[in-house]
Amino acid sequence: MNSMAYIVDDDSAVRDALQWLLQSRGVQSKAWDSADAFLASATSELYGCCLLDVRMPGMNGIELFDRMRAIQCQLPVIFLTGHGDVPMAVKALKDGAFDFVEKPYDDNALVDKVLAAFAHDKRRIARTESVNLVRQLLSQLTQREHEVMQRILAGKLNKVIADELGIAMRTVEVHRSHIFEKMQVRSAVELSQRLSALGDSSAS
Amino acid sequence: MNSMAYIVDDDSAVRDALQWLLQSRGVQSKAWDSADAFLASATSELYGCCLLDVRMPGMNGIELFDRMRAIQCQLPVIFLTGHGDVPMAVKALKDGAFDFVEKPYDDNALVDKVLAAFAHDKRRIARTESVNLVRQLLSQLTQREHEVMQRILAGKLNKVIADELGIAMRTVEVHRSHIFEKMQVRSAVELSQRLSALGDSSAS
DNA sequence: CTCACCATTGTGGATATCCGCATACAGCCC
DNA sequence: GGGCTGTATGCGGATATCCACAATGGTGAG
Structure with a gap:
């Protein structure tokens, strides 16, 4: 399974810009316009990372993050936020978010973070698979x-x-x-x- | 060795307030007025956690954090900052800081964080000691x-x-x-x- | 030059592990 | 009832491990 960036943002302009940016560096991506829409397709079978807008109508990025963890989706998450909020960033990172980036973001730096998250996810998957193998044998x-x-x-x-x-x-x-x-x-x-x-x- | 809070802040009023606050909850502390002063006494033999002011004359809290890690001082670090700065908070946490708190802080919450850092440090020490034991045997x-x-x-x-x-x-x-x-x-x-x-x- | 430590090897016996071959009973599915 | 699996047990032999007793040669410290 190829790594892919899963974008969730209510602003179509942001989604398009992100997809274009990632595409320009050869990173595949899919985008959703709401947390609920994404959750409907989120499973533990996704590989790559998430780019979540923090502020969205309905369920925000932070809540979405909690929901993902609740359903065993361990995808690394990079938060995007337009308004600096230190406590939120701290909580997100302490809860296991991969990164927390303020808009406007630096294009290259963001893609680098996505790639770093991909690498992180690959290690996570390798660990998970070896654990699952052992569990399967034990069973x-x-x-x-x-x-x-x-x-x-x-x-x-x-x-x-x-x-x-x-x-x-x-x-x-x-x-x-x-x-x-x-x-x-x-x-x-x-x-x-x-x-x-x-x-x-x-x-x- | 008892856990202790190591405070580094250039403002004596802040240091005194922190020490008084911690004392009121039964937490021992020591304070320094500069990063250099603290580094002079920092070793890998400290137990507890650090409370570092980010903005200080001379070496700031972030640099101090790097220096501590450089000299193998793995004490958990709680940053205190007066000005919200998301990128700095993110970098600090990704580099292993224990927490990053904005002033004005909530007294009880801060002490709770200190106690959590103490607990974290105790686990770290237990791990370190068991690793050191094995290394010693291996040597x-x-x-x-x-x-x-x-x-x-x-x-x-x-x-x-x-x-x-x-x-x-x-x-x-x-x-x-x-x-x-x-x-x-x-x-x-x-x-x-x-x-x-x-x-x-x-x-x- | 001794002494301690390290690496090496041998003999021989007490234990342990690894395995094939067989047997036995109980529970479950068809 | 017959096949299958899980659990249990015995016999006997091939290997392996554990260990005491004994010995040789090199090296570095005092």
């Missing part, structure tokens, strides 16, 4: 296998695990084997590392 | 032990490692044993998990 495990895996990750020996679960060591070995197979690893070390992908939804 | 390993450990973490068998390094399996076993001992773990799984602390300097 294949049975309850018992989860119990055994948890103890394997605690570094416990099969014998200890068998005692704790009140089953034979041989049974633990079988579970262990199935766990490795389903998780597509060949050792406890690889298993540990595969799962560590879940812990560090890090960086930016 | 005890010899070059050869590093080479072996790297291969253990790749899930390789002692036999394979021995072949790769052109040494006997027995030697690898000895290294392995020393690695576990120095890293204070009892299995490759624990080793993997201990090192995963380095990867995820996550969250906030």
Whole structure:
């Protein structure tokens, strides 16, 4: 899926100017004239970034931002605003907005920000996908296998695990084997590392 | 070490007001009248947060912020500014400032932000310390032990490692044993998990 | 020149892990 | 009832890991 800039602004002149600007630098874009219109098509399947006007009739950009997060749309958001408002900018950024730009904006700088947001989104997607892969693999495990895996990750020996679960060591070995197979690893070390992908939804 | 608010403002009235305000909520503070004066005492050993005036004679708050980061002082920073300046607020926050507050500020809200910054700093310190512990343990390993450990973490068998390094399996076993001992773990799984602390300097 | 540390290797045994081959029972779907 | 999956168990062997005891050679510090 190609990265795309999703523009939401009630002013058609602004939308056209943005689309033309982005087009001139080879960035694809789509535009909506209201937050509601955009939300109707927003999913977690969009790639790229959002350019949201803060002040719009009806739902404003900030509310739209909250709604997007509420429906698991994690697209990076660049706010555009005509009136300097520090508290709003601060809140938006602390809530995870990618940037907050005052109009009139510098054309080149804005496109650079869009491209930076694209790069950010690609990293986000890569992280999300690796997390989803692990989750998908984990979902294949049975309850018992989860119990055994948890103890394997605690570094416990099969014998200890068998005692704790009140089953034979041989049974633990079988579970262990199935766990490795389903998780597509060949050792406890690889298993540990595969799962560590879940812990560090890090960086930016 | 107790958390403390480090105030830097050229206006003594502002400093006094802040200290009085913080004191009223039980927050300890120290104040400086210039960025240079503060930098002279700033180290990576401070705990709590900074309250920096943006506009000051000589070095301003933003520059001070950059300098602090340059000398590895990772204290969370709350900027105080008298004149709304969105680009500056955005840049500060994107560079990692904790907050950016316009004067006149709401007393209670500001103290709440300071307390939030304290909590943030405590998490940062906890992460830093766990990372430092691992680094300290790692620094005890010899070059050869590093080479072996790297291969253990790749899930390789002692036999394979021995072949790769052109040494006997027995030697690898000895290294392995020393690695576990120095890293204070009892299995490759624990080793993997201990090192995963380095990867995820996550969250906030 | 000792002493400590590092890297290296060997022998041999106690444990653990990995696996194929088999069996068994319970629950579920067709 | 027959097929399928999940759980459980046993036997036995091939590998691997863990470890104590023992030894050699190099290097840098005192």
